[in-house]
Amino acid sequence: MTDQNHRSNRGFASMDQDKQRAIAAKGGRAAHASGNAHEFSPDEARAAGRKGGEAISRDRQHMAAIGREGGHARHANARQQQQQIEHGAEDPQPQQG
Template sequence: MDEATQRMIASKGGQAAHQKGTAHEFNSEEARRAGQKGGEAVSRDREHMAEIGRKGGESRQSANRLARQGKEEKH
């Protein structure tokens, strides 16, 4: 089963649970803990984290370059 089909089926299940009143509603503490666990899981993948860092550096470098070009054109 492809990912899009799987997501569609899961979405329908979630909608049905909400309509039925049996869906779990996260409180802020549960949501915080879930986010923390997700962040911990992602950060274990060092290669992925390095890729994120590279992209951030490239983006920042590009933004700085564009800002400098804008200042030069005004003078």
């Protein structure tokens, strides 16, 4: 059995954040220099977002669940505002969500 309280000095996760950040930055610069890093243009990003949106909107059960959740949230907010008015709250604040 291994000692559960012993922390290893090996690996990326055991390093302090500054050292991790320095190594990651070095890797990012190397990827850009070698041409392996890819940055999406606005048109590429738009096309990717459209493709993802079309794919998810085909899942009718998922879309129904999203709509149902929004309806429940709207109803709960309206009920809360009504209760604040009935109980004499002077300036009911709309819920952010």
